[in-house]
Amino acid sequence: MSLLTHVLAVLFGMGSWVSINGLWVELPLMVPQIPEGWYLPSYLSILIQMSNVGPLFVTLMHRFRPGALNEAAVIYVIIAVGTVASFLLGFFWKEKVMVAGIPRSVALLVLTFFLAAVDCTSSVTFLPFMMRLKPQYLTTYYIGEGVSGLLPAIVALIQGVGVVHCLNSTESLNNTLSNTSSALTSGLQAHYQPANFSVEVFFFFLSAMMLVCLVSFLLLDYHPSVARERPNGRYANSAKQQAQKNQNCAEQKPMMDPHGPSNRRRRSGFGRGTYSWTQVLYIFGILAWVNALTNVVLPSVQSYSCIPYGNNIYHLSATLAAVSNPVACFIAMFLPIRSLVLMGALTGIGSGLGAYIMVMAVLSPCPLMVHHDAGGAVTVLFWVLFVLSLSYVKVMIGVMLRDEGHSALVCCGAVVQLGSLLGAVTMFPLVSVYQFFSSGDPCNTTCPQ
Template identity: 30%
Template sequence: MPRLARCSGNRGMTRRRFLIDVLIVMFGISAWVGVNGIYVQLPLLVLTAPEGWSLPAYIVVIVQAANIGPVLYALSRKFFPNLCKESAWISSLLILGSVAMGTLAFVYETKTSINGTEHSVALLALIFFTALVGCSSSVLFVPYLRNFHEVHLVSFFVGEGLSGLLPSAVALVQGVGGNEECKSPESNSTNDTASSNHEVPHFSPKIYFLFLFSLLVASTCAFWILECSLVSQDKSDPKLSTVFRTPLPHCNQCPSHENLSSGIPKFETRIAEEVTEATSLQSDTTIAYNGVVRSYLYVLIGLICFAGNGFLPGIQSYSCLPYGNVAYHLTVTLAHLSNPIACVLALWMPPPGPRGITKVSTLAVIASTYVTWLAFSSPTPPWRGTTLGTILVVLAWIALTGLVTYAKLSITAIFRRESGATSLFYVGVVTQAGSVAGAIFSFVLTNYSTLLTPYKSCIPSS
């Protein structure tokens, strides 16, 4: 009889842990689902926004500006430690992100005139509030998980991965709107403009944003249930609460050394910790690199983030749209899928040393050079209007995203394995500096120079 009771208790504990896993996965989805979803929807947004092809550059800068959130939180923790509970900060952010996404569904096409020029002020402002959730997740969400058993941390990583996979999958189902193909101007047909195809997506951006809103609401409710479970466990059975409250290593230092640089939705830093731990099981020795190698890696990750987090996302539309909206749509959605896939593959392969990272970075340079060449060749890049050109631009962006992700992950893992928190802090500083510089450069290039020329489509303005 006692044996049966013990088995029943184990089954109850298993069910309880499974429920906690599900809730933490939902909580993890909220980290970057808003920003990821907006980037995935860009092929449709550029068709209606007054900024047109420059809209991605605006969004990159806005997302980078949202890093003010974790900075303010870190400062408040230092100077006003009793100002507000950690759970209250998280709850406020989730509510803010949900309200912003819900509002965005109804005002994303709203235009505001500033000095005689129309801008998507409402869209960009709501994107900023949505990005605050993602940018603050590294200093709020991960430390909060110290309240739960360490095994549940993996569930949070799964949720972060789904924050990119789910919007991409839904966008693939949504399809594209607006085929960029036009007839030749030499054509004598009187129906040239009317003859251009205008494909209609299966559902509008409004429905898509409402889907993201529902995910954020579900994530908010999941967090509230998690918080209530902590409170109830503390009050009812302190012994049982040890299942949930197992401190995670370095949790007290999270605000000071967590990577605050993520201007584009990523979760390489947390995956880097998993990679490092997996590698440490294979070898107990720690390799110490000299100052030259360390400086080289710092410069390399700065350049990688300059291009991958700032510059290239800002010119992506110029690189892809001349091949049609289908090419742009596939590029954005599939490239977002390659990010978490690259992180998962890194868990199965030990991170390479500096030479291996150099090889990966070289391949990334080749891919980035190709897509940059296409952007500067707009509106008539090579192989435009051919299947070959479409395939090449899509594959180049998928490879570029995967290589950049793997290179950043590997460099972060090296510094974490070698020197720990101090080096990771400087990695965060360099990463942020590179990302911001790249974002500003792409913004200036697309808005205040004539080097990038958008392709004039035949789609009538709405």
């Protein structure tokens, strides 16, 4: 294996979601300076789901016009668009335009739509492109995808986003009944630390990361050392070519494998026929479920599940959960298990951990053990194990579908986006419309002992 190819695969995967992940972690600094305020996360959720027209178009092209879409050209275009959009956000994210007499952040919303379209379309283009390389590099790509969430979080921590200091405050309260006396009350108030560098600098950093992704893809596409890592020295670019190759292999395999049964048959018409249709539906069902939980459902309530235990618990859980994603991918590199039973077991464990986190979010601002250090420790531990287990499941499925061919990875990316869409449709009304969850105060706890 080539160390250069591994590094390039990580940097390439990093560009898949770095822009949108970066936008989310920067919200605490952006919201006070734009007219949408804290309605912006709701708008972002809608824009991200609207941008699924990108992966829908690519998937339909692969289905009805196999071979007509130049996959590499699409990747060059979307990475270039992501680079330019991130750079322009550094200049125009605060600009306001009057729409029907109301100030709106039109430039921010339009550029965010382009970023979301880039990241969503990467799910159905980046993964199939990895068919160019040997299977072990797909796991490296998933490490880079995990880093796309970790890196912006680390930079945001260095920037000082959301760092709270609880300070004593004293205020005078007028007695409205007699209007002659006053009382002094004291308590703790949350004071957010000023950022170490501006939002503009952060967006320029995101643009630089997308540029790194573009250079990495260019080298993956043309570098001679990478070319030697391609299986059989070639790549079936279209779905039609891949299907023909799989068919030829299936026909030749009984003669080429003297130890296998001569009457081996395809179990289904999916990919190379390794799995039956029931197993295919099982795999894709788990894939959609896992991505709904990890990409939308649980992240949308992370603050509700953690803030009651303190701001430090929230930042610790967010950071360690982000670290857990690439760690799971790293583990999968050395333990690439392809067991449907293990996949189901890990999904069940991760779902159970997610259920506990969801219950704590529902109970906010008074979750279990809110007055004890153990409560925060358990919440952080469950967040880490939740991300670790389900991230490993996602890599398992990616490796299994990679063995099934190019079209299987296209379907993999489409199901990832479908799962995220279903999660967003479920959580958006609960969080933003009906306001089902209540946030805790990071400095003051009003729950009974």
